[in-house]
Amino acid sequence: MSSAFAMISPPTEPRLTRVMIVDDSAVIRGLVSRWLLEHADLTVVATAPNGRAALDMLDAADPDIVVLDLDMPELDGLTALPLMLRRKPGLSVLVASALTRRNAEISLRCLSLGATDYIPKPENNRGITTSLNFRRELVLKIDALAMARRRRERYAATQAALSAHAVPAAADISARPAGAADEAVLPRTAVMPRCLLIGASTGGPRAISTVLGELGPSVLEHLPVLIVQHMPPIFTAVFAEHLRMQTGRPAREPEDGERIVPGVVYIAPGGRHLGVMRFNGHPAVRLDDGPPINFCRPAVDLLFREAAAVYGPAALAVMLTGMGSDGLQGARALADAGATIIAQDEATSTVWGMPGAVARAGLATAVLPLPRISEAVRALVRGGSR
Missing domain, CATH: 3.40.50.2300 (Response regulator)
Structure with a gap:
């Protein structure tokens, strides 16, 4: 050799x-x-x-x-x-x-x-x-x-054993990914969403591209999108350019203090927290160089928490694939404010850490496979149910 x-x-x-x-x-x-x-x-x-x-x-x-x-x-x-x-x-x-x-x-x-x-x-x-x-x-x-990988393999082995022996009672519930049986029907809401918040980490770039790519202009023209994807500096700027080319909408790292407007996709800059504040009566971007939260900067927790205070029940949040539990406390603030939270299911997540933490805490309005998330967002923006 x-x-x-x-x-x-x-x-x-x-x-x-x-x-x-x-x-x-x-x-x-x-x-x-x-x-x-x-x-x-x-x-x-x-x-x-x-x-x-x-x-x-x-x-x-x-x-x-x-x-x-x-x-x-x-x-x-x-x-x-x-x-x-x-x-x-x-x-x-x-x-x-x-x-x-x-x-x-x-x-x-x-x-x-x-x-x-x-x-x-x-x-x-x-x-x-x-x-x-x-x-x-x-x-x-x-x-x-x-x-x-081990969890998926365990689930596959359990399913194979069940198929071979046809013994439903032997199912290993702890190994089952969250899937169709865990999906909640999104309720009608009297409050039209005024912003779309997205948090993601491992596997996030592809998942974000999938969601935004399938939303279409009817949603992207009428909502601002604020994204925290755990990424280092330089990567976030390049990722914003990719999303701009994919969606045909303005997508960029924002400036501190700029007004948040519909039709724009805002990406948290690598190494800086992305938050939301009120400025002259309007929602505006707040960039923060404070310490990492959950070892993360930018952190989903900060975005979700501040968006809850500014948008209240008009916030619509999507928690996508990612390791760890960043976003859990922010999701709690959103839920307390009456906002709607969609979590990606385990079966379609690269790592079911962040969405899993939100789902297990009972904070998710719905737990959905990735291909159905954009459909649910469109329904909420139309004011209907999924």
Whole structure:
């Protein structure tokens, strides 16, 4: 076997989530391997210095999750990604790249091609070695993806066993994703929504694009949309441009104090909180450089909480896929104000952390699969039921 890449453990341990690390830096491959091997539920099954080597060993390594660098010789991450997904459907790919505008564009392109999530890397090996934030975020993301995969596999195994033995009473309720049986009918509301709030994290860019892309001009022309997507600086500006091109509506990072108007999509800038205030009698943007909330800046909690105070029951919130519980306390404030909250269901979420927290707390007016969320929003804007 070439010394350029290595099989670290044979594919014989089904209990562990299997991770492959693809990066042209041997230092990074070694560091990330050590970080992940400290976790009992994870095993690093292979490392590779480029996409070509990763493809060559993909079948033998049989990973569940791949950490994929973008800038590599022979075959870069963008080129290797669709080949990996074609070879192994269902593979979770975490794209890693330095924080530049070019890499932000490529990372978002990777998400549209099927990558599960992204993580910005420090610019050099020294930065990666000393960055506790990078290590923490990387491990948290892989952990969240691993937990989601294990839950889906448990549910699939339960369903297969039920089908084979036809014993409904044996169903493992704790393993069942929230789906059609958990959907609530959205009630008619006497208050017409005056804003659409969206919170998301892992898997969010694709989910947000799906919701906004299916809403159509009848909604987007008449409501302002305020979005907190957990993203670093530069990425949020690029994401706003993607949404502008997709929807045909103005989409941008707002300025502090600017009036919030219908027909505009406002994206929280990476590294700054997005809030809402009243200014001269009108809702306006409030940008906040305060400390992270739930380890997040921007934080969904802050947007939801302040929107509840400004819009009250006229706020309409959508909680999409994401790890953690950011947005839970803000959703509580929205519910107390009489606002409507839609949570994405587990079956269509990349990670059912944020929407799951809202749903389990009983704060969601409805728990819906992603393809039905835009339909529900349109019905609420028309003043009808779903």
